[in-house]
Amino acid sequence: MKYISTRGQVEPKGFIDTVLMGLADDGGLMVPEHIPVIAPETLNEWKSLSYVDLFLTIFSYYTNDEIPADDLRDLATRSYANFRHPEVTPITKIDDSLYIMELFHGPTFAFKDVALQFMGEFYSYVSKKQNEIIHILGATSGDTGAAAIQGVRGKEGIKICILHPHEKVSRVQELQMTTVDDQNVLNLSVKGNFDDCQKIIKELFGDLAFKKEYHLRAINSINFLRILAQTVYYFYAYLHIDQGQHQLKKINFSVPSGNFGNIFSGFLAQKMGLPINKLIIATNENNILERFVQTGEYKPGDFRSTYSPSMDIQVASNFERYLYYFVGEDAAKVSEYMNILKSEGQIVMTGDDLAKVQSDFAAYGASNQECLDMILKYKGDHDYLLDPHTACGITAYEKYQGDDEICITLATAHPAKFDEAIILCEIEQEFPEEIKELFAKPQYQEVVEHDTAEIVRQLESFYALD
Numbered sequence: 001m002k003y004i005s006t007r008g009q010v011e012p013k014g015f016i017d018t019v020l021m022g023l024a025d026d027g028g029l030m031v032p033e034h035i036p037v038i039a040p041e042t043l044n045e046w047k048s049l050s051y052v053d054l055f056l057t058i059f060s061y062y063t064n065d066e067i068p069a070d071d072l073r074d075l076a077t078r079s080y081a082n083f084r085h086p087e088v089t090p091i092t093k094i095d096d097s098l099y100i101m102e103l104f105h106g107p108t109f110a111f112k113d114v115a116l117q118f119m120g121e122f123y124s125y126v127s128k129k130q131n132e133i134i135h136i137l138g139a140t141s142g143d144t145g146a147a148a149i150q151g152v153r154g155k156e157g158i159k160i161c162i163l164h165p166h167e168k169v170s171r172v173q174e175l176q177m178t179t180v181d182d183q184n185v186l187n188l189s190v191k192g193n194f195d196d197c198q199k200i201i202k203e204l205f206g207d208l209a210f211k212k213e214y215h216l217r218a219i220n221s222i223n224f225l226r227i228l229a230q231t232v233y234y235f236y237a238y239l240h241i242d243q244g245q246h247q248l249k250k251i252n253f254s255v256p257s258g259n260f261g262n263i264f265s266g267f268l269a270q271k272m273g274l275p276i277n278k279l280i281i282a283t284n285e286n287n288i289l290e291r292f293v294q295t296g297e298y299k300p301g302d303f304r305s306t307y308s309p310s311m312d313i314q315v316a317s318n319f320e321r322y323l324y325y326f327v328g329e330d331a332a333k334v335s336e337y338m339n340i341l342k343s344e345g346q347i348v349m350t351g352d353d354l355a356k357v358q359s360d361f362a363a364y365g366a367s368n369q370e371c372l373d374m375i376l377k378y379k380g381d382h383d384y385l386l387d388p389h390t391a392c393g394i395t396a397y398e399k400y401q402g403d404d405e406i407c408i409t410l411a412t413a414h415p416a417k418f419d420e421a422i423i424l425c426e427i428e429q430e431f432p433e434e435i436k437e438l439f440a441k442p443q444y445q446e447v448v449e450h451d452t453a454e455i456v457r458q459l460e461s462f463y464a465l466d
């Protein structure tokens with residue numbers, strides 16, 4: 001399997017080189033040259049696989065044996081050994097039409113751990129094998145940063161710098177990132193929002209001389225490894241809900257969305273042959289994706305701070321990967337669209353194009369009030385405490401749901417990470433020990449202006465200590 005850029009200007013690469021490249025050198029995103037399609041009989045055989053075996057089976061279609069099988073098994077086993085649930089991503093049945101897949105049983109209590117625990121192991125492995133210096137640079141609205149730091153803290157040969165938006169992440173998210181005292185971690189708290197942070201890192205990855213000189217590596221979902229690792233739980237969910245009862249029902253997924261990485265993984269799983277009926281994009285009041293699917297207009301709007309801060313995103317990175325498939329894998333057309341977005345500030349789809357988008361996705365947003373109402377409703381009706389991101393997912397499920405369909409809503413975070421919203425619902429929750437203990441620890445972070453030059457200075461002095 002070779003990997004190419006959505007903008008067509010990068011020589012085809014192997015798996016490891018694709019991961020190391022992160023953002024494609026032509027400014028696009030890396031995608032597989034072709035997507036393997038799994039036959040229904042084969043899918044059926046995957047039902048008996050454990051999470052790790054399913055992971056290895058799916059990865060075997062993509063890795064070209066560049067990592068020896070025993071080594072890959074070792075990396076995957078270590079990655080999921082830290083999860084608090086033996087099934088890694090267990091599923092809870094709420095009623096006959098709704099299942100919740102809990103993706104928050106990893107070390108930092110959010111879905112990011114599922115891919116980033118593996119990515120930490122992967123980078124550590126490559127660093128040792130290839131004698132590579134790995135300097136991770138990432139942007140976060142709170143969860144990616146915490147999970148990435150946890151995945152590589154203290155690891156030899158690796159340094160990590162994470163940009164988060166100053167005072168725009170939850171208290172627990174901030175503590176998870178900034179109470180880590182390992183020397184290989186630098187937290188920059190940027191006076192701006194997540195989109196500003198993401199723009200800065202894309203600018204730095206786009207400066208190829210800087211990227212090469214400092215061995216910059218990506219952990220955000222611009223990296224195809226993130227997308228691939230996230231497809232595994234779509235297969236796992238589909239294969240593990242009680243299909244005996246539901247054989248004739250269509251299966252939808254509702255996915256709390258921001259950077260479009262999680263739902264794009266579902267889109268990839270669907271392209272690989274997983275018979276998903278509908279992928280439902282759930283947003284909060286930063287509803288660019290909802291507006292896009294409903295009206296055809298993809299136009300970043302004004303940034304809103306909401307109760308689901310991890311989804312406070314206007315510029316969805318992986319939208320470009322979707323565009324690539326939307327235009328029939330035509331890199332020239334993607335470049336054209338991205339140029340229009342840059343020059344006119346929007347992309348507009350109409351007629352048959354819009355109908356195609358709407359056949360690929362449904363999308364619904366939750367207002368701040370709807371988010372709190374949903375937390376209260378599920379606590380009252382089902383004694384299930386939703387985190388505010390999952391509450392957006394459930395809102396979208398309720399707005400979409402058709403008869404004789406079932407929906408698997410992805411629970412992307414544990415409610416303890418977002419007590420600010422839970423308190424507003426006048427619900428008291430018990431924090432897990434790992435979160436409780438964070439409150440007593442000292443914090444390490446630099447508050448910086450939203451200014452690329454200042455961030456470069458911070459990075460250069462961090463790397464100078466190698």
Ligand SMILES: Cc1ncc(COP(=O)(O)O)c(C=O)c1O
Pocket residue numbers: 110111142143144221256257258259260261262263310311389412413
């Ligand atoms: C808890 C949570 N839910 C949902 C999302 C949105 O996921 P994505 O950015 O992959 O669309 C994020 C952040 O990415 C998150 O941290």
Ligand SMILES: N[C@@H](CCOP(=O)(O)O)C(=O)O
Pocket residue numbers: 139140141142143144145219220221222258259261262310311317
């Ligand atoms: N919500 C994310 C934003 C970054 O998304 P990513 O999937 O591209 O890493 C976060 O928690 O940081």
